[in-house]
Amino acid sequence: MRIFDPHIHMTSRTTDDYEAMYAAGVRALVEPAFWLGQPRTNVGSFTDYFDGLIGWERFRAAQFGIRHHCTIALNPKEANDPRCVEVLDVLPRYLAKDGVVAVGEVGYDSMTPEEDRVLAHQLELAREHRLPVMVHTPHRDKLAGTRRTLDVVRESGLDPEMVVVDHLNEVTVELVADSGCWMGFSIYPDTKMDEHRMVEILRRYGPDRKLVNSAADWGRSDPLKTARTGEAMRAAGFAEGLVSTVLWDNPVAFYGQSGRLVLDPLPGFTGDSATFSGNSVLRGARADAASAPAGGGAV
Amino acid sequence: MTGQDHAETWLTEAVRRVTGSPTAVRSLFPAVGREVGRAALRPEEDPGGLVHGTVDDQARVLIVSALVSSLADEPEALARELRELYRYGDDAEKRGLLRGLVAVADRAPDPADPVIAAGLLAVRDALRANDVRLVAAAMGPFASAHLDDHSWRHGVLKCLFVEVPLAAVAELPRRTDAELLRMVADYAAERRAAGRVVPADAEALLATGGGRPPAGPRPGEDTGAGGRPPERARPTDAADPGEEA
Numbered sequence: 001m002r003i004f005d006p007h008i009h010m011t012s013r014t015t016d017d018y019e020a021m022y023a024a025g026v027r028a029l030v031e032p033a034f035w036l037g038q039p040r041t042n043v044g045s046f047t048d049y050f051d052g053l054i055g056w057e058r059f060r061a062a063q064f065g066i067r068h069h070c071t072i073a074l075n076p077k078e079a080n081d082p083r084c085v086e087v088l089d090v091l092p093r094y095l096a097k098d099g100v101v102a103v104g105e106v107g108y109d110s111m112t113p114e115e116d117r118v119l120a121h122q123l124e125l126a127r128e129h130r131l132p133v134m135v136h137t138p139h140r141d142k143l144a145g146t147r148r149t150l151d152v153v154r155e156s157g158l159d160p161e162m163v164v165v166d167h168l169n170e171v172t173v174e175l176v177a178d179s180g181c182w183m184g185f186s187i188y189p190d191t192k193m194d195e196h197r198m199v200e201i202l203r204r205y206g207p208d209r210k211l212v213n214s215a216a217d218w219g220r221s222d223p224l225k226t227a228r229t230g231e232a233m234r235a236a237g238f239a240e241g242l243v244s245t246v247l248w249d250n251p252v253a254f255y256g257q258s259g260r261l262v263l264d265p266l267p268g269f270t271g272d273s274a275t276f277s278g279n280s281v282l283r284g285a286r287a288d289a290a291s292a293p294a295g296g297g298a299v
Numbered sequence: 300m301t302g303q304d305h306a307e308t309w310l311t312e313a314v315r316r317v318t319g320s321p322t323a324v325r326s327l328f329p330a331v332g333r334e335v336g337r338a339a340l341r342p343e344e345d346p347g348g349l350v351h352g353t354v355d356d357q358a359r360v361l362i363v364s365a366l367v368s369s370l371a372d373e374p375e376a377l378a379r380e381l382r383e384l385y386r387y388g389d390d391a392e393k394r395g396l397l398r399g400l401v402a403v404a405d406r407a408p409d410p411a412d413p414v415i416a417a418g419l420l421a422v423r424d425a426l427r428a429n430d431v432r433l434v435a436a437a438m439g440p441f442a443s444a445h446l447d448d449h450s451w452r453h454g455v456l457k458c459l460f461v462e463v464p465l466a467a468v469a470e471l472p473r474r475t476d477a478e479l480l481r482m483v484a485d486y487a488a489e490r491r492a493a494g495r496v497v498p499a500d501a502e503a504l505l506a507t508g509g510g511r512p513p514a515g516p517r518p519g520e521d522t523g524a525g526g527r528p529p530e531r532a533r534p535t536d537a538a539d540p541g542e543e544a
Contacts, residue, residue, distance in 0.1 A: 054389035059430040096329045097389045260333065267339065267346035 001243065003226045005029040006251040007134070007166060007184060007213035010057055010068065011036075011049075017216070017223045018064035024227040028067040028263055030255060031057060032105045032134055034075050037218050046074070046087040050094050058099060065269035067262055069255065071104035071134050072097075079118035080110070088121055095129040101258040102126075104134025105166070108145045111138065116152070123156040132162045132257050134184070137172065146172040150179045164211055164254060167192050173201060177209075182254050186215035187225035195225065195232040202233065207245045211254060306335035310358050317365040321380060324366050328384055328392050331355045331362070337391070349435040350466045355391055356398050356436070363399025378413035385421040394432050397425055400441035408445060415445055422446060426454050434458060435467040443470040452479045458500075459486060465500040472507065480505060 003026045010018070010031050021029075031053060040046060053070040061068035072094040078084045094100060103126040108115050126133045135153070138145035146165065153163050165176045166184030169192060176183045185201065186192045198212060214225040222228070230243045255261055313331075316323040332355040339348035340357060348356065363381075370377035381403075385396045400418045409415065418441050425437035438454050446454065455468055456479075465471055483504055487497045 051389075055393070056390075056428075056430060058390055059432070093387055096326065098329060098332045098391060099389065262337070267342065 001025040001230050002027055003247045004251040005213055005226050006211045007032055007215050008223060009217035012218035013216060013223055021223050022065050024224050026066055030069045030101060032071040033073055034105050035077050041083050043087045047090060054097050054099060062266050065266050069099045069101045071102040072100050073104050073106045073122050074118055075105055076107050076109040076115050080112055080114045091125055098260060101255040101260050102132040102134045105136040107136040107149055108138045111145055119152055123158055127158060135163060135165045137165060137167045143171055146175055162257060169193055177205060182209045182211060184211045186213050187229055189220055189222050195229040198229050199232045199236045207242055210246055211250055212246055309334040314361055314365045317362055318369045321366055321369045331358050332391055349463050352398055356395050359395025360399045364402040367402040374414050378417040381417040390430055394436045397421055397436035398439060401439055404440040404444045419445060426457060431461045431463050434461055435463040438468040440469040443474060452482060455479060456482055459498055
């Protein structure tokens with residue numbers, strides 16, 4: 001099973017997770033810029049974080065045979081803090097980077113006027129940079145938040161094919177299906193959506209424009225929920241081709257609209273095999289390279 | 300048009316634009332990988348491009364060279380562009396900028412030269428990084444020409460730690476001194492004490508024997524101050540692997 005996790009916050013995860021993800025078939029992922037649990041209080045905290053998403057985290061993933069991409073944006077929660085809003089001015093610099101495959105996560109948290117303004121501004125940035133958009137839907141007042149999100153997307157004039165509306169559930173899926181936007185589902189151990197409910201949604205609405213992600217982060221979450229969903233699909237009788245459509249082809253099609261996906265296997269890793277072929281891949285060929293991965297600890 | 304043709308056409312145009320308008324580098328630099336590719340230049344012997352670099356590294360070296368030429372009379376402006384390319388670069392851009400510093404390696408050492416200062420800022424940052432490709436790119440001809448002895452030695456030791464081949468270090472024989480050999484010998488002893496393999500590059504460096512003593516007596520004099528004497532004699536046929544970096 002080859003997996004593309006279209007939404008996972010690897011900054012919060014360990015190298016054990018990277019290893020387990022590779023073993024489960026994950027070969028590519030997208031890490032959206034989001035909040036960090038602890039609120040940021042200045043623009044420099046954002047730029048250092050963004051630099052990590054296009055630098056260190058990409059390197060860390062590559063050591064484990066996984067192609068790392070990211071999305072960049074001011075998230076809805078911190079859009080409400082005037083000390084953070086200036087980050088909008090530096091976004092264009094990051095939206096020009098390799099491996100930045102969408103503007104995101106944008107959207108609503110508490111549905112404030114500040115959030116309205118920041119969302120509209122970032123939809124405009126997406127248009128200017130010809131990038132897809134990843135929209136987060138709120139935890140509280142989700143249905144109303146999703147409606148309002150879709151209204152703003154419609155008003156922006158963006159092609160709905162360029163927008164994924166994420167964290168959907170049984171209550172919000174139909175609205176988004178009708179809008180023409182892509183539908184994202186975050187499979188969690190015990191909150192937003194689980195793999196068995198996901199299978200029911202796929203049975204009812206089909207695989208078109210559906211993205212399944214683990215959204216694993218610093219909270220209680222599981223980076224293998226994409227694989228678990230694949231297994232649940234098989235157990236429910238879905239054909240192998242449909243599993244592949246949902247877990248690989250769909251994210252490739254959506255983020256491929258950026259023109260910036262890099263999906264060829266990393267040097268030293270083969271495309272299909274789930275064997276981890278050694279730690280020396282990024283260090284040149286060396287007969288005696290037998291220790292832990294370079295960069296695996298502070299040097 | 301083939302990929303190769305496209306890459307060459309794009310790069311020629313990029314160099315032309317930077318030559319005419321230096322600030323064009325700001326939007327061209329991030330786009331290099333998308334336009335010319337990212338493969339290692341010698342994938343068989345150097346799959347990660349640590350020693351010889353990658354296709355995009357090579358293109359960025361040409362772009363930095365064009366920038367250096369077009370701002371030859373404006374060192375402050377050149378220093379600012381170099382600083383910002385590094386500061387706002389992603390991993391690949393930072394690497395390309397570090398390799399591009401070869402274009403300013405020949406400047407006469409001058410503590411007041413802002414271009415050298417900008418280069419050193421990037422090199423020192425990269426040597427603090429844990430991305431091995433940045434470490435490798437930092438130890439090129441610019442570091443060989445301008446990085447102080449202490450930092451340079453730590454750069455070499457870091458390469459051994461993170462298993463960057465020492466072939467990535469420019470002018471290794473010229474700058475190797477007794478203090479570096481002492482540090483590497485101690486490192487090898489620590490690895491042996493832990494029952495771990497001593498990297499072949501460390502053994503090879505120790506086998507070269509002498510090196511330049513830190514206090515600056517005659518080049519080639521063996522075992523300078525502050526060092527455990529190396530055990531083996533300097534080989535006569537040591538090629539300079541740094542020439543290829």
